[in-house]
Amino acid sequence: MSASLIVLGVLLLLALIIALIYNGLVRARNQVENAWSQIDVQLKRRIDLIPNLVETVKGYAAHERETLEAVVQARNAAMAAPDTPNAQAQADNMLTGALRQLFALSEAYPDLKANQNFLALQEELTATEGRVAYARQFYNDSVLAYNNRLQVFPTVIIASMLNFVRREYFEAEDQARIVPTVEF
Numbered sequence: 001m002s003a004s005l006i007v008l009g010v011l012l013l014l015a016l017i018i019a020l021i022y023n024g025l026v027r028a029r030n031q032v033e034n035a036w037s038q039i040d041v042q043l044k045r046r047i048d049l050i051p052n053l054v055e056t057v058k059g060y061a062a063h064e065r066e067t068l069e070a071v072v073q074a075r076n077a078a079m080a081a082p083d084t085p086n087a088q089a090q091a092d093n094m095l096t097g098a099l100r101q102l103f104a105l106s107e108a109y110p111d112l113k114a115n116q117n118f119l120a121l122q123e124e125l126t127a128t129e130g131r132v133a134y135a136r137q138f139y140n141d142s143v144l145a146y147n148n149r150l151q152v153f154p155t156v157i158i159a160s161m162l163n164f165v166r167r168e169y170f171e172a173e174d175q176a177r178i179v180p181t182v183e184f
Contacts, residue, residue, distance in 0.1 A: 021158045028146040032167050035139035036085070039170060042132040043078065043092060046125065050075045050099075053121045057102060067098075067105050074098035085139075085170045092132075099125070136170050143167045 054068055074095040081091035103122065147166050150159045 017154075018158060021155050022162065025149060025155065025159055025162070025164050028142075028149050029164065032139070032142045032146045035135070035142040039088070039132065039135040039139050040083070042128060042135045043088065046095070046128045046132060047075055047078055049121060049125050049128065050095075053102070053118070053125065056115065056118045056121060057106065067101050071095075071098040071102050085168045089170050096129075140169050143169055 050071060054071055058068060074091075074097070078088075078091040078095045081087045106118065106122075149155055150164055150166060
């Protein structure tokens with residue numbers, strides 16, 4: 001009788017450990033998904049600001065059509081990008097480069113730089129960029145914690161049995177670090 005109680009106690013303890021590990025993995029996975037959704041919210045916010053910015057610039061720099069079209073194309077690509085970190089990062093990098101060119105273009109038009117609507121939109125976009133950067137960092141931190149959890153013992157055993165998979169980081173391409181040049 002006492003041996004069966006010991007076996008039952010060990011099985012209950014094992015079940016409790018498995019349940020705790022599983023619950024921890026689910027919490028970590030949900031944290032990653034929440035962090036991803038925060039990036040998505042900020043990227044959509046930025047995308048929504050772009051048409052107003054382009055329209056404001058059009059009035060001052062109508063002959064800079066190529067730059068304006070690049071911004072619109074980048075926005076459309078960002079809206080159509082698949083909902084994965086890699087695809088979103090590529091679309092985001094393209095949009096960031098186009099916006100840099102647009103803001104560099106504004107330096108050549110003093111009237112545009114003084115336009116209150118343009119300044120307000122530029123400030124809003126700058127604030128949104130800060131939110132996007134924070135959301136990316138939070139997402140990558142969440143992915144790091146989740147991926148670490150998947151690789152430690154004994155969680156690695158439970159995670160592989162329950163099909164928990166590693167998540168990818170949101171990474172900027174090398175081209176996103178290059179400052180664009182605008183020539184007139």
